[in-house]
Amino acid sequence: xxxxxxxxxxxxxxxxxxxxxxxxxxxxxxxxxxxxxxxxxxxxxxxxxxxxxxxxxxxxxxxxxxxxxxxxxxxxxxxxxxxxxxxxxxxxxxxxxxxxxxxxxxxxxxxxxxxxxxxxxxxxxxxxxxxx
Amino acid sequence: xxxxxxxxxxxxxxxxxxxxxxxxxxxxxxxxxxxxxxxxxxxxxxxxxxxxxxxxxxxxxxxxxxxxxxxxxxxxxxxxxxxxxxxxxxxxxxxxxxxxxxxxxxxxxxxxxxxxxxxxxx
Numbered sequence: 586x587x588x589x590x591x592x593x594x595x596x597x598x599x600x601x602x603x604x605x606x607x608x609x610x611x612x613x614x615x616x617x618x619x620x621x622x623x624x625x626x627x628x629x630x631x632x633x634x635x636x637x638x639x640x641x642x643x644x645x646x647x648x649x650x651x652x653x654x655x656x657x658x659x660x661x662x663x664x665x666x667x668x669x670x671x672x673x674x675x676x677x678x679x680x681x682x683x684x685x686x687x688x689x690x691x692x693x694x695x696x697x698x699x700x701x702x703x704x705x706x707x708x709x710x711x712x713x714x715x716x717x
Numbered sequence: 718x719x720x721x722x723x724x725x726x727x728x729x730x731x732x733x734x735x736x737x738x739x740x741x742x743x744x745x746x747x748x749x750x751x752x753x754x755x756x757x758x759x760x761x762x763x764x765x766x767x768x769x770x771x772x773x774x775x776x777x778x779x780x781x782x783x784x785x786x787x788x789x790x791x792x793x794x795x796x797x798x799x800x801x802x803x804x805x806x807x808x809x810x811x812x813x814x815x816x817x818x819x820x821x822x823x824x825x826x827x828x829x830x831x832x833x834x835x836x837x838x839x
Contacts, residue, residue, distance in 0.1 A: 634830045635826060645763045652759055
């Protein structure tokens with residue numbers, strides 16, 4: 586960024602201003618938050634799958650041991666919601682990058698939220714089946 | 718006209734790769750969730766089932782590409798999020814290389830897992 590003067594856009598990072606945030610700023614925050622969760626999960630996911638290196642019994646035992654816990658199933662629904670929002674809002678960002686729908690970006694954010702909620706709720710039965 | 722604000726260099730390779738990987742990940746992540754939660758249930762995953770999937774050359778190649786794209790997209794996303802938060806100077810350089818090493822280690826470990834499941838490169 587050397588040589589490029591930063592202009593004062595009013596720090597979005599100053600979360601104390603949250604009451605003033607517009608839809609686009611909330612979308613930015615949610616995209617960052619879900620992104621942090623997903624990259625954190627990716628490292629965790631590979632760590633768990635690494636039990637494959639210890640042999641078939643360890644791998645299967647670890648996966649099925651985790652999946653037998655109700656809390657893991659609930660967290661998986663949360664992970665699905667996080668992934669779905671990141672995907673839908675990501676499509677919104679790609680469209681904005683292409684110059685499409687910029688004037689509707691706020692409504693696209695609300696649509697992403699509603700669709701995420703619907704998909705997550707509709708997926709609950711599949712995710713928790715046999716866990717309770 | 719509003720001034721442009723982004724942590725990405727306009728037209729830069731990082732900017733483009735973040736978007737190219739995004740398009741691929743939309744499809745790959747949706748496929749991954751469908752396959753391992755809706756078609757096969759995660760609770761029913763076994764080493765044998767995972768090994769049978771991974772032994773398919775197309776599935777193996779897709780998963781390796783998925784791993785590399787997700788790692789790049791995630792690590793590059795973290796780097797840019799930190800730049801948004803004001804990361805600069807020597808710390809920025811240190812974080813960049815730290816993230817690059819972490820990403821590479823993740824890819825290496827992911828490939829080891831895929832090979833362990835597939836019993837070698839299919």
